[in-house]
Amino acid sequence: MLSIGELSKRTGVKIPTIRYYEQMGLIDAPERSSGNQRRYSRQGFERLSFIRHGRELGLTIEDIRELVTLSCHPEKPCGDAHHIAARHLASVQARIAKLKRLEKELKRISILSDSGHVGECNVIRSLSDHSHCETEH
Amino acid sequence: MLSIGELSKRTGVKIPTIRYYEQMGLIDAPERSSGNQRRYSRQGFERLSFIRHGRELGLTIEDIRELVTLSCHPEKPCGDAHHIAARHLASVQARIAKLKRLEKELKRISILSDSGHVGECNVIRSLSDHSHCETEH
DNA sequence: CTTGACCCTATAGCTACTAGAGAGATTATA
DNA sequence: TATAATCTCTCTAGTAGCTATAGGGTCAAG
Numbered sequence: 001m002l003s004i005g006e007l008s009k010r011t012g013v014k015i016p017t018i019r020y021y022e023q024m025g026l027i028d029a030p031e032r033s034s035g036n037q038r039r040y041s042r043q044g045f046e047r048l049s050f051i052r053h054g055r056e057l058g059l060t061i062e063d064i065r066e067l068v069t070l071s072c073h074p075e076k077p078c079g080d081a082h083h084i085a086a087r088h089l090a091s092v093q094a095r096i097a098k099l100k101r102l103e104k105e106l107k108r109i110s111i112l113s114d115s116g117h118v119g120e121c122n123v124i125r126s127l128s129d130h131s132h133c134e135t136e137h
Numbered sequence: 138m139l140s141i142g143e144l145s146k147r148t149g150v151k152i153p154t155i156r157y158y159e160q161m162g163l164i165d166a167p168e169r170s171s172g173n174q175r176r177y178s179r180q181g182f183e184r185l186s187f188i189r190h191g192r193e194l195g196l197t198i199e200d201i202r203e204l205v206t207l208s209c210h211p212e213k214p215c216g217d218a219h220h221i222a223a224r225h226l227a228s229v230q231a232r233i234a235k236l237k238r239l240e241k242e243l244k245r246i247s248i249l250s251d252s253g254h255v256g257e258c259n260v261i262r263s264l265s266d267h268s269h270c271e272t273e274h
Numbered sequence: 275c276t277t278g279a280c281c282c283t284a285t286a287g288c289t290a291c292t293a294g295a296g297a298g299a300t301t302a303t304a
Numbered sequence: 305t306a307t308a309a310t311c312t313c314t315c316t317a318g319t320a321g322c323t324a325t326a327g328g329g330t331c332a333a334g
Contacts, residue, residue, distance in 0.1 A: 003280075003281080003331095004280090004281070005279095005280065005281075014322085014323080015281085016322075016323060016324080017321085017322060017323085019282095019283095020321075020322060020323090024321090033281095033330080033331085034330095035281085035282090035329075035330045035331070036281085036282065036329085036330080037280085037281055037282070037329095037330065037331085038281085038282090046265060049265065050264050050265050053264045053265075054264055055321090056239070057239050057242060057243060057264075058236075058239060060320080060321095061320075061321070067264065085243055088243060089240065089243040089244065092236055092239055092240050092243060093240060095236055096233060096236045096237060096240065099195075099229055099232055099233045099236070100233060102193070102194050102195060102229055103226065103229050103230060103233065105194060106194060106222055106225060106226040106229060107226065127187050127190045127191055127194075127204065128183060128186065128187050128190075140300090140311075140312080141311090141312070141313095142310095142311065142312075151291085151292080152312085153291075153292060153293080154290080154291065154292085156313095156314095157290075157291065157292090161290090170299080170300085170312095171299090172298075172299045172300070172312085172313090173298085173299080173312085173313065174298095174299065174300080174311080174312055174313070175312085175313090192290090197289080197290090198289075198290070
């Protein structure tokens, strides 16, 4: 049986976050010690690891709740789970594309000398400048 | 002079967001019509565009506030502005790297058949499985 | 048995918005 | 000029996903 602090160390999820997940119903309320402290079993550890992976992959709490529910009903078809992953894959790819554009822009912005004054500064000029926009506005 | 609605259309920033920026002190409170409605000048439009660009690049409100302050003091050296851009470039690159790892993982997860049941589902198994982790925990 | 590290609940705060209520202003049309 | 449609106003509260704080109780080593 793990205390919340040990569970936190082993999963890398912060203590208040673990309690938050419990409150949100993502993890079951664990057993308590005689002094009312949380004591986690191996299952508790695994559930939290599952959630942590999901969050690292950028799934929302809601997505994870769906997956948790599915995993409690192994007789259901798993199309839903694939659907969640696929939906997320698309959004990850979109985010990568967008960030790459931003990277290019930031490089363009900060490439020049650091020695000037704000009056002729590229960072500020670039942010005021629409000529490089890829979205129109 | 633009109404808040027109300003919103031209910059792509939603009306409540414009008022929020004003409240946060990112943009100056504009003139008002006789009936107390906001009326924006060309400068107001430019300032908001500047902010919008910054947000699109993922700068925080605080970063932008610093840049706005800098841009009001053109006699200062612009190292600070470059520093903000450079710091952000680093974090964008880190995010790209992380998302690419996630993309790979999601592809691995959702590549297989959709026909199974949760019991043998890859999505859920993968999220419980640490063997592909690149970060240790 | 005391000390220090840990844990408890409850509440408030964070970022960057977004939504809604209820009232007033502006503008287009009849 | 009257009226209807469309803005716009302020204020409050809600969103996600935590994080921090206050004021207390618990656990394990020496």
